[in-house]
Amino acid sequence: MALRLKIIFVILGVLIGAFFSAQLRSSAPTGSFPTDVMQARVDLVKSFVAEQSTYQSRIVELRTAIETMQKKNEKATEKNSLAILETLKEQLGLTVLKDTGLHIFLDDSPSASREEEENMTQALIQASDLRDVINVLRVARAKAIAINHQRIIASTSITAVGNSILVNNVPLAPPFLITAIGDPESLARYLIGADMLQGLLDRKKEHHLTVDIRSKDALTVPVYSGDFRTKFLHPPTP
Amino acid sequence: MNIRHGFLFFAAMIFGIFVMIQAQSFKDVSTLIARDATANVFREIQILKATNENLSDEIARLEETLQKTSDRATTLKTIEQEILLNRMLTGEIEVEGPGVKIEIPSKLSPIFLVDLLNELFNAGAESVQINGLRATDETHGFDTAPSGQMLLAGNLIAEPFTIEAIGDPVTLENILIQPYGIVERMERLLKIDVRVERMERIVMKKVL
Numbered sequence: 074m075a076l077r078l079k080i081i082f083v084i085l086g087v088l089i090g091a092f093f094s095a096q097l098r099s100s101a102p103t104g105s106f107p108t109d110v111m112q113a114r115v116d117l118v119k120s121f122v123a124e125q126s127t128y129q130s131r132i133v134e135l136r137t138a139i140e141t142m143q144k145k146n147e148k149a150t151e152k153n154s155l156a157i158l159e160t161l162k163e164q165l166g167l168t169v170l171k172d173t174g175l176h177i178f179l180d181d182s183p184s185a186s187r188e189e190e191e192n193m194t195q196a197l198i199q200a201s202d203l204r205d206v207i208n209v210l211r212v213a214r215a216k217a218i219a220i221n222h223q224r225i226i227a228s229t230s231i232t233a234v235g236n237s238i239l240v241n242n243v244p245l246a247p248p249f250l251i252t253a254i255g256d257p258e259s260l261a262r263y264l265i266g267a268d269m270l271q272g273l274l275d276r277k278k279e280h281h282l283t284v285d286i287r288s289k290d291a292l293t294v295p296v297y298s299g300d301f302r303t304k305f306l307h308p309p310t311p
Numbered sequence: 312m313n314i315r316h317g318f319l320f321f322a323a324m325i326f327g328i329f330v331m332i333q334a335q336s337f338k339d340v341s342t343l344i345a346r347d348a349t350a351n352v353f354r355e356i357q358i359l360k361a362t363n364e365n366l367s368d369e370i371a372r373l374e375e376t377l378q379k380t381s382d383r384a385t386t387l388k389t390i391e392q393e394i395l396l397n398r399m400l401t402g403e404i405e406v407e408g409p410g411v412k413i414e415i416p417s418k419l420s421p422i423f424l425v426d427l428l429n430e431l432f433n434a435g436a437e438s439v440q441i442n443g444l445r446a447t448d449e450t451h452g453f454d455t456a457p458s459g460q461m462l463l464a465g466n467l468i469a470e471p472f473t474i475e476a477i478g479d480p481v482t483l484e485n486i487l488i489q490p491y492g493i494v495e496r497m498e499r500l501l502k503i504d505v506r507v508e509r510m511e512r513i514v515m516k517k518v519l
Contacts, residue, residue, distance in 0.1 A: 086320040090327020121359035128366035135373035142380040161397035201346035211452030230433035233347035234355040242362035300369035305408040306437040
């Protein structure tokens with residue numbers, strides 16, 4: 074009886090101690106306040122995304138208009154300059170590219186939900202997965218790459234904020250369609266054999282993620298519709 | 312209940328508190344190991360706001376360029392300016408500017424460099440080079456050679472790794488050294504010292 078009483082006291086003590094510690098760390102508010110705040114956040118994100126989309130369309134429109142005007146004033150310019158500019162724009166992702174290549178389709182586990190899952194669960198496609206696939210495609214010398222119609226350039230960042238993924242600071246939702254232009258066989262060989270992607274392929278088996286690679290004859294990678302930062306960058310001072 | 316039971320209860324309570332603290336530290340470690348940091352969800356709003364401001368600035372710049380391009384007299388000059396800007400971005404010419412220098416003394420897996428460059432560009436880096444080789448659209452992609460050496464766009468690069476980024480030195484440094492940031496992650500996981508230094512002038516040679 075005495076032993077049983079001691080056991081009860083020990084268990085109660087551990088539970089109360091753990092509960093007390095958890096309560097001290099918890100900052101959960103009461104009432105509907107967090108729901109209202111989260112709804113306001115969702116609405117704000119939606120309005121920023123809509124504004125971003127408008128800005129990106131305007132940027133593409135202006136770049137096209139500038140190109141048209143430059144060609145129209147061809148007599149006032151040197152043809153050679155326009156040809157040089159065109160080559161540079163191709164390298165920077167400022168031209169549409171159409172050719173053969175691969176579609177790589179990535180999606181979360183059918184049983185997982187980004188709204189409910191705790192951050193960074195293995196059953197969701199992570200920003201790091203996208204970065205690794207892009208890295209392997211670059212190693213494989215893909216000529217152009219896009220994720221859900223967002224052109225990937227040298228300074229593209231792919232990051233996670235909560236369970237959202239931002240590519241070029243544009244929020245993207247799964248499924249993720251990566252378009253890569255290049256020799257399909259060579260690109261696929263690099264992807265399948267890449268050590269860097271073994272973790273993703275293991276999670277595909279374990280958590281039923283979708284990782285699907287398809288060769289395609291006619292693919293289009295859109296232009297980069299973001300900005301270039303050159304506030305600190307300049308040619309060397311003589 | 313006697314005093315002995317009271318002490319037992321108190322000791323058990325302290326033990327319960329320690330168990331919770333330990334459980335929290337496991338969560339902290341898994342947060343550190345994870346390649347994508349757990350950012351405050353309101354950070355998304357900050358990022359979108361800043362991005363839209365940059366896009367708005369780009370629109371203003373392009374509108375000015377369009378206006379100048381419409382005038383025949385200034386068309387050639389605007390094309391030349393655009394060529395110069397694009398040459399800087401593609402690595403066709405040498406560039407310079409303030410920024411940060413990161414020194415990593417040991418071997419590491421390509422994923423760390425992939426994540427480090429991602430973090431730098433996310434923080435606003437305008438150009439990045441690793442061991443003197445610029446990461447551009449044409450020269451990008453980390454891999455490991457059969458010998459175990461690191462490759463960047465097919466070029467061998469060996470430790471120690473010096474990564475230089477041109478951009479706002481204060482912003483770049485703060486992002487790199489933040490708690491649970493990429494530098495802390497590398498230091499804890501690889502048991503190395505990573506040095507981050509602000510630089511007044513970084514020179515990046517053209518890509519050959």
